[in-house]
Amino acid sequence: MQDIVVFGAGGHSKVIIDIIEREGKYSIIGLIDNYNRAESHFGYHILTDEIEVIMNNVYGGIIAIGDNWSRHVITDEIKSINPNFRFVSCISPNSCIAREVEIGEGSAIMAGAVINSSTRIGKHCIINSNSSIDHDNIIGDFVSIAPNVTTGGNVIVGDHTAVGLGTNVIHRINIGCNTVIGAGSTVIRDIGSYVVAYGIPCKVVRKRNKEDKYL
Structure with missing residues (x-):
């Protein structure tokens, strides 16, 4: 097996x-986290010394x-430390692809996720447990x-957007970039970029900045 962080x-x-x-x-081989001061986490050592050396000598990371x-x-x-750093993806054996x-590189597909034919998942995405992404998304x-x-077919979701717990998105909907769709929403019309939207049906509630926290 190849070593990663x-x-x-x-x-x-x-x-x-x-x-x-x-x-x-x-x-x-270990975890890197500047904010967690513990020695270990979930059975793995939190690395604190020679981080750049470690990053240059592993296969990659996520x-x-x-x-x-x-x-x-x-x-x-x-990338500023190592422009050639390799980002790996992880795909649960209990998902259906x-x-x-x-x-894309650096993405995580969780247990129970279903991703149907001809869908493209970008870089550094999270497709969470028991989500269903239909064809041609x-x-x-x-x-x-x-x-x-759950998304219908031919749905487009823009960069940096978060779709909340239990949301349903009907066929051929476009959701913009840097948008947050609130939990339990039903999206039946297009939603733009840089907004928070939620409800049944889903409606824009306010604007947001790309760095605004939502978790």
Whole structure:
């Protein structure tokens, strides 16, 4: 197995670590987290010394942080240290990935997720537990699809957008970039960029900035 590091030592990282262990493709040599002062997390050492040396000597790594914009910022920081750093994806053996599905680097596909044919998942995305992404979807970079989300066919979700728990998105809907769709919504018409929207039917409630926290 090839050695990797995991960036992040919070709750989300536990899910990522579990998938990596179940896949059996990579060996985690440790975690990198500037904010967690513990010595270890979920059975793995939190690395504090010679981080750049470690990053230059592993096969790659994955960012295990739930917030979309934070993942983007950390990606840029890693690339500033090592422009050639390899980001790996993790795909739960208990997910269902159909033919002609593309999954970008650094993305995580959780247990129970279904991704149907000819869908494209961007870089550094989170497709969460028991979500269902139907055929011919285009999911942008740094997107998070929460547990139990269902999308119809030919849905487009823009970069950095978060679709909340249990949301339903009907066929051929476009959702813009840097948008948050609140939990339990039903999206029956297009939603623009840089907004918070929720409800049944889903409606825009207010504007938001790309760095605004939503978790």
